[in-house]
Amino acid sequence: MKLTSKGRYAVMALVDLARFDNISPVSLRDISLRQGISLDYLEQIFSKLRKNQIVQSVRGTQGGYVLNKKAKEIKLTNIFDAVDEKVKTVQCKKESKKGCNGKLTKCVTHNLWDDLDKHINNFFEQKSLEDLVKDNSEKRI
Amino acid sequence: MKLTSKGRYAVMALVDLARFDNISPVSLRDISLRQGISLDYLEQIFSKLRKNQIVQSVRGTQGGYVLNKKAKEIKLTNIFDAVDEKVKTVQCKKESKKGCNGKLTKCVTHNLWDDLDKHINNFFEQKSLEDLVKDNSEKRI
DNA sequence: ATAAACCTGACTAAAATAGTCAAGTATCAT
DNA sequence: ATGATACTTGACTATTTTAGTCAGGTTTAT
Numbered sequence: 424m425k426l427t428s429k430g431r432y433a434v435m436a437l438v439d440l441a442r443f444d445n446i447s448p449v450s451l452r453d454i455s456l457r458q459g460i461s462l463d464y465l466e467q468i469f470s471k472l473r474k475n476q477i478v479q480s481v482r483g484t485q486g487g488y489v490l491n492k493k494a495k496e497i498k499l500t501n502i503f504d505a506v507d508e509k510v511k512t513v514q515c516k517k518e519s520k521k522g523c524n525g526k527l528t529k530c531v532t533h534n535l536w537d538d539l540d541k542h543i544n545n546f547f548e549q550k551s552l553e554d555l556v557k558d559n560s561e562k563r564i
Numbered sequence: 565m566k567l568t569s570k571g572r573y574a575v576m577a578l579v580d581l582a583r584f585d586n587i588s589p590v591s592l593r594d595i596s597l598r599q600g601i602s603l604d605y606l607e608q609i610f611s612k613l614r615k616n617q618i619v620q621s622v623r624g625t626q627g628g629y630v631l632n633k634k635a636k637e638i639k640l641t642n643i644f645d646a647v648d649e650k651v652k653t654v655q656c657k658k659e660s661k662k663g664c665n666g667k668l669t670k671c672v673t674h675n676l677w678d679d680l681d682k683h684i685n686n687f688f689e690q691k692s693l694e695d696l697v698k699d700n701s702e703k704r705i
Numbered sequence: 706a707t708a709a710a711c712c713t714g715a716c717t718a719a720a721a722t723a724g725t726c727a728a729g730t731a732t733c734a735t
Numbered sequence: 736a737t738g739a740t741a742c743t744t745g746a747c748t749a750t751t752t753t754a755g756t757c758a759g760g761t762t763t764a765t
Binding site for chain 2: 425426434435458509510535538539546550558559
Binding site: 589591592593607608610611614621622623624625626627628629 | 739740741742743744
């Protein structure tokens, strides 16, 4: 099990954005430089974040992105959902009455993955962007 | 983020084993048939489980595998560790004092992944093989 | 007008995954 | 003893996912 860079970058970029977007829109170029993430890749990520109403874009010179909601209202769940960073556990065909892998019974671990899903998503639902920004600024000297 | 088949299969196979190994060693062939997992793949998985002292092998005719500890004492953590199903979150170079991606400061989300690690591992440490076997037999008719 | 910055889609190298395949070795039942 | 069963090991491979790159736009402040 692993977290991919896409999810990690999305969070890093949004924390960056949350810090600076009250002054003026933040350009991806700036985020790219500060966070060390490829500009082209950031564009892909922000395209998804925008489609999911997490950020708003401001076009033209001096343009960039701003958060679409308050940092407090953006949970990690929302971010991960937006960039398709999902907790995939059970690959069983849920549609089929026969259950997992065409077997007659549910695979013995079916419920386990459901529980795990809940457990992880619970964590993601607790944490907001604001929490992360605070965590980070506290540790600054 | 996802759970791979290897971890899923390992758990499925061990639950199967826990059910039947008090009668006699369980052959991989039987597990393969009951759980619908390729025999060759099971062999890879059990090789790792054996090296990590989770199961014992019994060679020869009527041979197979038995659990090396009581089902209660085998936690999911142990199983996932054995088959290299790890929760990978931070890919930052921990050795370097410079921290994540060669930046001067820790990447803003560094602590987040640490927390997530703990949260998930906490779940895995709670659940034992016995829990899974019980869960499953209760739901049988 | 022109440069900054967003926007889109197609493409690709590298890594991970989910196996397969081949060639053993050990041991029990007869 | 000998054959069948079942464990053991290591190499190989097709597919998928990841983590980007690349090329071409469009919008708008100045």
